[in-house]
Each structure stands twice: as structure tokens, then as C-alpha cells.
Amino acid sequence: xSAQTQTMTQMPQEAARPSxxxxxxxLGWIAVAGGGLIMGLLIFMSLNxxxxxxxxxxxxxxxxxxxxLPFVGILGCIAILxxxxxxxxWWESNLHRFAVSLGFAALTLIYYVATQGxxxxxxxxxxxxxVEYIPFIVLLFSLYxxxxxxxxxxxxxAHPSTNTAFLAVGAAIASFIGTTGASMLLIRPLLQTNAxxxxxxxxxxxxxxxVSNVGGCLLPIGDPPLFLGYLRGVPFLWTLGxxxxxxVCCVMLLAIYFVWDTIAYKKEEPxxxxxxxxxxxxxxxxxxxxxxxxAGIVVCVALIDPKKPIPGTAFTPFPFMRExxxxxxxxxxxxxxxxxxxxxxxxxxxxxxEVAALFIGIFIAMQVPIDYLSAKGAELGVDRPWxxxxxxxxxxxxxxxxPTYVVFFETAKSLPEGSMEMIxxxxxxxxxxxxxxxxISLGAxxxxxxxxxxxxxxxxxxxxxxxxxxRMPSFFGFVFKYSLPVLIPVFIVITLLFL
Numbered sequence: 001x002s003a004q005t006q007t008m009t010q011m012p013q014e015a016a017r018p019s020x021x022x023x024x025x026x027l028g029w030i031a032v033a034g035g036g037l038i039m040g041l042l043i044f045m046s047l048n049x050x051x052x053x054x055x056x057x058x059x060x061x062x063x064x065x066x067x068x069l070p071f072v073g074i075l076g077c078i079a080i081l082x083x084x085x086x087x088x089x090w091w092e093s094n095l096h097r098f099a100v101s102l103g104f105a106a107l108t109l110i111y112y113v114a115t116q117g118x119x120x121x122x123x124x125x126x127x128x129x130x131v132e133y134i135p136f137i138v139l140l141f142s143l144y145x146x147x148x149x150x151x152x153x154x155x156x157x158a159h160p161s162t163n164t165a166f167l168a169v170g171a172a173i174a175s176f177i178g179t180t181g182a183s184m185l186l187i188r189p190l191l192q193t194n195a196x197x198x199x200x201x202x203x204x205x206x207x208x209x210x211v212s213n214v215g216g217c218l219l220p221i222g223d224p225p226l227f228l229g230y231l232r233g234v235p236f237l238w239t240l241g242x243x244x245x246x247x248v249c250c251v252m253l254l255a256i257y258f259v260w261d262t263i264a265y266k267k268e269e270p271x272x273x274x275x276x277x278x279x280x281x282x283x284x285x286x287x288x289x290x291x292x293x294x295a296g297i298v299v300c301v302a303l304i305d306p307k308k309p310i311p312g313t314a315f316t317p318f319p320f321m322r323e324x325x326x327x328x329x330x331x332x333x334x335x336x337x338x339x340x341x342x343x344x345x346x347x348x349x350x351x352x353x354e355v356a357a358l359f360i361g362i363f364i365a366m367q368v369p370i371d372y373l374s375a376k377g378a379e380l381g382v383d384r385p386w387x388x389x390x391x392x393x394x395x396x397x398x399x400x401x402x403p404t405y406v407v408f409f410e411t412a413k414s415l416p417e418g419s420m421e422m423i424x425x426x427x428x429x430x431x432x433x434x435x436x437x438x439x440i441s442l443g444a445x446x447x448x449x450x451x452x453x454x455x456x457x458x459x460x461x462x463x464x465x466x467x468x469x470x471r472m473p474s475f476f477g478f479v480f481k482y483s484l485p486v487l488i489p490v491f492i493v494i495t496l497l498f499l
Contacts (some may be wrong), residue, residue, distance in 0.1 A: 014067075024050035049461045067111040067368035070104040071403075074361050079398055079453055082303055083475055094353045101361030108365045124367050132361040136402075137356050138323040139227055140180070142297050145330045147181030148347040150287040151188075157280060160196045160261040163203055164254055166190045167210045171250045174215030175222035175239075175292055177294050183212045183457040184345065189283065191468050196275050199264040201472060204465045205482045207258040212457035213449035214249050217242050217441060221301055223455070225396075225405030225444040232409060233425025234437070236302045245442055245498045252490050300325050307426055351460050366403045373410040380409075383415055386499040388439035393447030393491070397454050397483075405444035412436040421432045446491060450483045451475065 077100050081091040090096055112120040156162050166186060174182040188208060194200045217221030218240055220230035226239055265273075303310055303324035373380075382391055388408060396404045412430045420433035448455035452462055452475055462472050473481055 006149060008286075010416060017361050023104075024314050049470045056311070062115045063111075064368060064372045067108070067115070070107040071110070071362075071365040071369055074104040074358070074365050075403070082453070094350065094357050095352060098357035098360075101358050103361075105361040108368060111368065116408040124364065127294070128363045128367050129360070132228065133360060134320070135231055135323055136224065136227060136363075137359065138326055139221065139297070139301065140178075141223065141352050141357060142326040142330050143178040143221065144184075144352045145292070146290050146293050146297065146333045147177050147184055148345055149333050149341055150185055150285065151292040151341045151344050152185055152283070153189065153192075153284050153286065155342070156193045158197050160265050162193065162257055163261055166193070167206060168250070168254055168258060170207065170211030171215030173252075174211055175218035176298065178221055179212050179216040179455065180351075180457045180460070181294070182215065183207070183461050186211060187461050187464050188345070191465065194450050196257045196273075196279065197265075197268055197467075200465075200470050202257075202260055202264060202482070204461065204470060204472065205478065206253065206260075207226045208461050209449045209483075210250060210253055210257075211485065212307070212461055213455050214246070214253065214446055217246050217445040217476060219298070223445045223448070224402040224447075226441060227301075228402055228406050229409060229437070230301070232406075233307075233429030234423065234432075235426070238423065239441065240439075242438065242441060245438075245494050249490060249494055252493065253486070256466065256486060256490075257309040262388065269296065286344075287337050289335050289336045292363060293333050296329045297326055300329075305426070315499060346464075350458070355456055365388060369407055370410045373407060373414060375414070380411060382411065385435040385439040388412060388436050388493050389443040389495060389499050390414065392427060392440045393450075394442030396444045397450035401448040401455055407441075408440045409437070412440060435499075442498075445494075446494070447487075450487060451479055 009490055019467045081087040107123065107437075109121050122401070146321060166189075170186045173185075177185070187204075190203065191200070213223070217226065217325060220234070220236060221240060222239075226234075230236060237334045300322050304325065306321065307315050307481050309316045340355060388411075392404060393409045395407075402447050409432070413430055415433065415436070417431065418433070418471045420435050422431040423434050423437060452458045467473055472478075
């Protein structure tokens, strides 16, 4: 084993031992059972109730202030519980997360029964779970598993130009294999390359900025918010039109990083620099077949839509045909991936299970604010592109950017048509002003980089870096030392140039 490989695998004792999730407590099991029982009972009653069916949403939903509390509650738990010493370990269990998620989902369904009757439960679940959650989670799962079968091994000289090239490549491919896939593919070889250096924290932070967030804005598969927009009728290739702000943002961040890393490189010990120059290993990619399978995922999302015929044919896909094909590509990936690739990547299903556990509750609970914004969004006073960019982005920084995108997407749809160019959404989804959709998309994707909790890959990259012995900044250290002084000026430039 080479010296640099030993550096990566034989971590400091504290960093190498990530805290294990707490056992599922009796209270957690009760919460899961109770939430599941309530949801199951409401679903059964709604499906067997023969009252008059009516559509959701009303205009506006009654007692919406109470109905929005579960949505606020679940996002508050995601933001706060990981940070509190008393709940940090408890929250590490995906079963505990699932218990919280089911609990808030059950409260939301109770609200709908109380205000609109039993029939509304079936309508809400069809829209939240069948139409949105299942396609959403199948896409993320497919990208996560297939990209986990690709490994990039090697150790280059950790020059500022080398690190900048790593970040540039990551930003370039994130839109095509997803920010999660790009992050998991590149973070380990980047850390391997920098194993001999002492000043590495800023490199991981800029990796989160560029690869885990900003890079993913060119295709719906790049970042979860954009896929939710695609499910709501935004054309698949529309996001390619965001290339100019994407390019400007990436170039600015890469330039800032290069200067920062050049200064940091000069502070390295001469002996460490000599060792870094001496201990090199060419990059090699394993799991090539999974690149073809990732291309298959892109084709599935781009061409298979149950709302319309496949381009060039008269065949209209049946429901979930797209998802079934993607699951088929996942199974193929598990079969053809060479042994050892996923083990080298330390691949497991924990991160995607966390997303699945939390988002079932988020998708159900966010129906109330979506209903309200559909009816009353025009009265909020947010109607200009730069306002949508900063409001969407600010909330995406401290909440998850996917539900935040949906909330302001619906707000923008509710505004009366003015002089702005309109985008007509597929599947009778109505229309949305193009400049507002640009602002919402950029705000959700770009400002997900502002905190560890803004986007799913952020915490995953932080965790991997800490396991290799790198001391990452605290939540507020990340914000005040890095994201505020670096990102806010860049976003101001984006606002002035494009919004």
C-alpha cells in the first residue's frame, strides 16, 4: 500500500470513528407506528368514502395558518435537531427521521380531513406521493447508486492549478450526473491528492460551493429543485438556458479559489511539498459501464414523460414506465460494476435513505403552503426577478432547497401575466414568467451552497472530509468565514448581470 493510500485509510482515531446512529428508541418506534397507523387509517377511510370528490386546493385553504405548521415543523427539525447536542445523535438514525417525517405527514392529513373532508386525503396523496415523490426519489436513488459504481483513483501533485481543475471538472459534470453523483465521484480523489498538505479545509468548502451546488443548474437531473420543476411541466432542456449565469458564477468562484489556494500553498511546509511531489499515482477510472448507464438515466428523464408521446413516435409511455426503466438500469449497475469499486467508494445506502425518509413527510406537508400560494401568492408583494432570487435563495440556505423551490414556483405561477415572456408548462400545468423561473432556479441551486443544510451533498462531503482527519468549520464558521464573504459578492454580481 502506498504512503498516500495509508494516509487516507489510516485516519486519526477520532476522525476515523464517525459517531454511530443511536438505536431506535421505544419512543421512536411508537412515533413510526402511530404516524403510520394514522396515515393508513385516513387513506383507507378516504378510499372507501363515497362523498363527492373535490379538487385540491380550495381558494384559499381554510385555517391555512394551522395547516402550514407541519411543514414549518419538519423543516425546523431538519435545520435544528442536527445542531443541538441533546438531539444530534438521536437524529442520526434514519428511523428517527422517518418517525418525525410520518408524524408531520399525519398531522397534515388530519388538517385536510378537518377542513375539506375525507376525499381530500386521496387527492393530496395522489399528487404529493404518486405524481411527485415517487419520480423524485427514484431519480435520486438511480443517480446515487449508479454513480456509486464509478471510482476515480490516483494522487496528483496538489498544486493550486490541479485543485482548480478538479473543481472545474466537478462543476462541469454535476449537471449531467447530479450534484450528489459528482460529489461522491470526485471528493475522495481530491482528498487523496491533497493528503500531504496541511491547508485543505478551504478546498473542501469550495468543492461544496461548486460541485455540490452551483454546478448542477444546467439540467433537471443536476439538482433536486430543478427536477421538481420538470415534474411540474418545465421543458427538460429549458435549464440549459441558464448557462451564462452558471458560467459566470463558476469562473468567479474558480478564480477566487485559485488565488486563495495559491496563498495557502506557499504556507505549506517544504518537506510536505517535496513529499507531495514525490508520491504520485496516475488517475484511473473504474466502473466505466456506469457512465453509459448514467447516460441512460438522462435519456429516460428527457424522453419518457407519461404526459406526452415519445418524440418521433405515437407511443405515450404508461405511468411509471420511466421509473421502472431507471430501476432496471440500477439493477444492471449492481450486476456489472467490478468488485471492489463500491467498497473503495465506501458506498452505502444511508444518505439516500435519509432523503427518502424525510421527503415523504416534506412532500405531503408542503401541500398546504403550496395550496395557499396558488391562491394568494400574488398578494405577497414579491414580483420582480431579483426579489425571487434573493427570497428563494435565502430560504434555500437554511431550509432544503427542493421544497423552497416548489413554494416560490407556485408563488410565481399565481402572479397575473404581465409583460414578461411566459413559459407554458406541460400537462396543463399553466404558465410561469420566464424571468421569474430563472431567478427561482438560480436562487435555489446557487444558494443551497450557503450552509451545510442547504443541499443534501453538503453534509455528505463534510462527513467524508472529517473522516480523513480534516477539521471542517462549524455550521456558523462555514457561514461567516466562507459563504458570506465569498458567495454573497458573487451573487450580487449575478443579480446585477442577469436579474
